[in-house]
Amino acid sequence: FWADVKQGPPDPILGVQESFNKDSSKHKVNLGVGAYRDENGKPYVLDSILKAEDILHEQRKDKEYLPITGAGEFCKLASELAYGKDSKPLKEGRVAVAQSISGTGALRIATGFLSMFYSGPKTILLPDPTWGNHIPVAEQVGIKVVRYRYFDKKTVGLDFEGMKADIEKAEPGSIVLLHACAQNPTGIDPTQEQWKELSEVVKKKKHLALFDMAYQGFASGDIIRDAFAVRYFVEQGHQIILCQSFAKNLGIYGERAGTFSMICSSTEEKDRVLSQVKRVIRPLYSSPPLHGAQLVATILGTPALYEQWLGEVKKMADRIIAMREKLYNLLVELKTPGDWGHIKSQIGMFSFTGLTPEQVAELAESAHIYMTKDGRISMAGLNDGNIQYFAESMSKVVKG
Ligand code: PMP
Numbered sequence: 001f002w003a004d005v006k007q008g009p010p011d012p013i014l015g016v017q018e019s020f021n022k023d024s025s026k027h028k029v030n031l032g033v034g035a036y037r038d039e040n041g042k043p044y045v046l047d048s049i050l051k052a053e054d055i056l057h058e059q060r061k062d063k064e065y066l067p068i069t070g071a072g073e074f075c076k077l078a079s080e081l082a083y084g085k086d087s088k089p090l091k092e093g094r095v096a097v098a099q100s101i102s103g104t105g106a107l108r109i110a111t112g113f114l115s116m117f118y119s120g121p122k123t124i125l126l127p128d129p130t131w132g133n134h135i136p137v138a139e140q141v142g143i144k145v146v147r148y149r150y151f152d153k154k155t156v157g158l159d160f161e162g163m164k165a166d167i168e169k170a171e172p173g174s175i176v177l178l179h180a181c182a183q184n185p186t187g188i189d190p191t192q193e194q195w196k197e198l199s200e201v202v203k204k205k206k207h208l209a210l211f212d213m214a215y216q217g218f219a220s221g222d223i224i225r226d227a228f229a230v231r232y233f234v235e236q237g238h239q240i241i242l243c244q245s246f247a248k249n250l251g252i253y254g255e256r257a258g259t260f261s262m263i264c265s266s267t268e269e270k271d272r273v274l275s276q277v278k279r280v281i282r283p284l285y286s287s288p289p290l291h292g293a294q295l296v297a298t299i300l301g302t303p304a305l306y307e308q309w310l311g312e313v314k315k316m317a318d319r320i321i322a323m324r325e326k327l328y329n330l331l332v333e334l335k336t337p338g339d340w341g342h343i344k345s346q347i348g349m350f351s352f353t354g355l356t357p358e359q360v361a362e363l364a365e366s367a368h369i370y371m372t373k374d375g376r377i378s379m380a381g382l383n384d385g386n387i388q389y390f391a392e393s394m395s396k397v398v399k400g
Contacts, residue, residue, distance in 0.1 A: 011132075012132055012372060012373065013032060013033060013034075013132065013372055014033070016030070016032030016033065016370050016371065016372055017030065017032055017033050019364065019370055020032065020370045023368050023370075025368040027367070027368050027389060028368040028369070028370070029367075029368065029369045029370065029381060029382075029386050029389070029390055030370050030378075030381055031369065031370060031371040031377040031378045031381040031382070031390075032370050032371055032372055032378065032381075033378060034184065034248070034349045034350065034378050034380075035248075035253055035378070035380070036248065036251055036316050036349070036380045037380045037381055037383065038319075038383075039319065039383045039384060039385075040383065040385070041381070041383050041385065041386065043251075044251055044316070045251060046250060046251050046309065046312045047308065047312065048250075048299050048305050048308045048309040048312055049250060049251065049252060049295060049299070051305055051308070052294075052295045052298040052299050052302075052305060053295065055298055055302075056291075056294055056295070056298060061294070063290065065286075065287050066099065066287045066288055066289075066290055066293070067287060068098075068278045068281050068282055068286065068287050069097070069098035069099060069274065069277065069278060069281070070098055070099020070100075070259075070287070070288045070293060071099055071290075071293045071294070071297060073297050073301065074099055074257075074259075074293040074294070074296055074297040075097040075098065075099055075259055075261075076097075077296070077297055077300035077301055078097070078099075078244060078246075078258075078259045078296060078300065079095055079097050079259065079261055080300075081216070081223065081227075081244075081300060082213060082216065082227060082230060082242060082244050082259075082261070083095070083227075083230065083231060083234060083242075084224075084227065084231055087231070087234060088234075088235075089234060089263045089264075092267070093267045093270065094263065094264045094265065094266055094267050094269065094270045095261050095262070095263055095264070095270065096261060096262045096264055096270045096273040096274040096277060097259055097260070097261040098259065098260045098261070098274070098277050098278075098281065099257070099258070099259055099288045099293055100243070100244075100258045100259055100260045100288065101256045101258065101285065101288055101289070102245050102246070102247050102253075102255075102256040102257060102258040102292075103212065103213075103214045103243055103244065103245025103247065103258045104133060104137070104245075105256065105258060105260075105285075105288075106242075106243035106244060106245070106258045106259060106260040107133075107134070107137045107212065107243045108137055108284070109260040109277065109280055109281060109284075110210060110241050110243055110260055111124075111137050111138050111140075111141045111143055112141055112280040112284070113262075113276065113277055113280050114141075114143060114175060114241075115141040115142055115143055116276070116280065117276060118175070118208070120172075120173030120174065120175070120206075120208065121171045121173055121174050122142065122143050122144060122175075123143065123144045123145075123146055123170070123171060123174045123175065124138045124143050124144070124145055124146070124174070124175040124176075124177055124210070125146050125147070125148050125166070125167060125170055125174055125175065125176045125177065125207075126138075126145055126146070126147055126148070126177050127147070127148055127150035127151075127163070127177070127178075127179065127183065128147040128148065128149060128150050128151065129150065129151060129185055129186065129374065130150075130177070130179070130183075130184070130185075131179075131184045131185070131212075131214075134177060134212070143175070146170065146174070147166075148162075148163055148166035148167055148170070148176075149162030149163055149165075149166050150162075150163055150183070150186065150188075151186050151188065151352070153354075156339075156342040156352070156354050157188060157342065157345075158186075158188045158189075158190060158194075160190065160194055163190075163198075164197065164198065164201055167198070167201050167202065167205070167207065168201050168204075168205060170205065170207065172205050172206050172207070173205075173206050173207060173208065174205070174207050174208070175207070175208045175210055176202055176207045176208065176209055176210065177210045177211075177212060178198070178209060178210070178211050178212070178229065179211075179212055179213075179214075180211045180212060180213035180214075180215075180216070180226070180227070180229050180230050180242075181213065181215055181216065181218075181219040181220075181226040181227075181228075181229065181347070181348065182214075182215035182218055182219035182226070182347050182348025182349060182350075183347075183348070184214070184215075184348070184349070184350055185350050185352055185372070185374060185376040186346065186350075186352040187346030187347050187348050187349075187350045187351050187352055188342075188345075188346055188347070188352070189219070189347055190229070192228055192232075195228065195229045195232055195233075196232065199232060199233055199236045199238065202233075202238065203236065203237075203238065208239070208240075208241070209233055209238050209240045209241070210240070210241040210242075210243070211229065211230050211233070211240055211241070211242045211243065212243050213226075213227070213230060213242060213243065213244050213245070214243075214245040214247065214248060215248055215249065215348050215349065216244070216249055217249040217310075217313035217314075217317065218248050218249055218313065218316065218317055218320075218348055218349060219317070219347045219348045220317060220347070221313060221314035221316075221317030221318055221321075222314070223249075223310065223313065230242060234263060238263070239262070239263040239264065239265065240262075240263055241260070241261070241262050241263075242259070242260070242261045242262075243258070243259075243260055244258050244259045244260075244261070245257075245258040246258055246292070246296050248349065249313050250295070250296060250299070250309070251316075252292055252295060252296075255289070255291060255292030255295065256288075256289055256292055257289075257292030257293050257295070257296050260277070262277075316380075319380075320348075320349065320379045320380055323379050323380075323382045323383070323387065324343050324344050324346070324351065324379060325344060326382075326387055327340075327343050327351075327379075327382065327387060327390070327391055328340050328341070328343045328344045330387065330388065330391035330392075330395075331343070331391055331394065331395060334391060334392065334395040335395075336391075336394070336395040336398050336399070337398060337399060338354070338398060342354070349378055349379060349380055350376050350377065350378055350379065351376070351377050351379050352374070352375060352376055353371075353375045353376070353377055353394070354375055355371075355375035355394070355397070355398070356375065357373045357374075357375075359375070359397045359398065360372075360373055360374075360375055362397045363393055363394065363397055366393075366397075367389075367393035367396075367397075369390060369393055369394075
């Protein structure tokens with residue numbers, strides 16, 4: 001049956017993990033996968049999550065199926081976290097929300113719905129570069145991918161004028177995907193003033209804004225500040241689509257908890273939209289998983305746990321920020337040629353180092369240090385035990 005099926009390419013991110021696993025050196029460092037690691041380089045389970053697990057264990061809940069759109073209380077609390085409790089569309093009951101299989105699942109519901117119901121151009125504008133999975137999630141349902149400029153190689157910063165111009169020149173009514181905060185892979189976000197300008201352009205062109213929010217709280221340590229772009233667009237009347245992930249900010253990667261939501265113009269429209277969202281979800285996986293959503297709802301719905309969680313998100317964000325500072329200082333101390341200010345100014349889980357694919361390959365070969373080919377490193381993979389080794393190895397390959 002399958003004689004004509006060709007070998008597929010390895011996943012660019014998960015492939016890094018495979019190479020790391022195969023390396024037997026005791027110095028090896030994995031900066032590929034975007035999962036938080038503690039100061040000892042170990043996966044980190046938040047204490048608030050452990051407490052929520054205990055509460056759930058005590059409750060001895062049943063394991064019945066959730067509805068197609070997931071757990072109602074979870075969806076409500078998750079939307080309040082993203083949009084704010086005072087959000088007008090939330091208060092007016094015109095946000096269509098469905099629990100999703102983390103952020104990826106939310107994106108897939110979004111593209112599935114858009115491919116079936118969007119009457120504008122079935123074209124999605126993605127930043128260049130973006131998280132690699134955005135492309136197949138759109139293309140697999142027949143949505144055409146167009147790129148907008150984002151990263152300026154010369155300044156290792158945002159090409160804001162290019163970004164604005166590309167969004168402006170796109171066909172009116174296009175779908176524009178925006179990273180809500182902590183852009184992956186660059187770690188570079190528009191400023192609040194720039195977001196305001198983008199809102200104007202998107203409005204003028206009648207584009208549909210689709211926000212991908214995978215790092216709320218992770219960027220600055222402040223969940224309100226990280227929600228600025230989403231909340232600002234909503235305040236400005238944009239009927240956005242939002243894909244929300246709890247993988248990073250709650251450290252529950254494998255639990256697959258997230259939401260898909262859409263701002264509608266009335267409750268009646270919301271009901272119609274949600275009835276069709278169900279028709280997108282049903283043939284994909286029928287209904288979402290239970291446990292992650294219960295954990296999230298327990299934390300967001302229990303004031304003491306919620307407070308504790310805010311502290312824990314901040315602690316993760318602060319450790320990453322401290323590693324940025326340290327790496328920058330080490331590179332400067334080691335007289336590494338180039339300007340490394342971007343290591344400190346970039347935001348969130350990743351740093352886009354500017355290392356070339358050749359330098360990345362050399363680091364793997366000679367120093368057992370692994371990262372994606374584009375020179376992106378997961379800052380969370382660095383700690384006091386390996387940062388000196390990493391900085392020295394990086395400095396050495398840059399010096400050539
Ligand atoms: N969007 C972006 C920008 C991401 O970086 C990620 C995770 N790497 C996701 C979405 C989705 O992640 P998940 O499905 O694990 O929530």
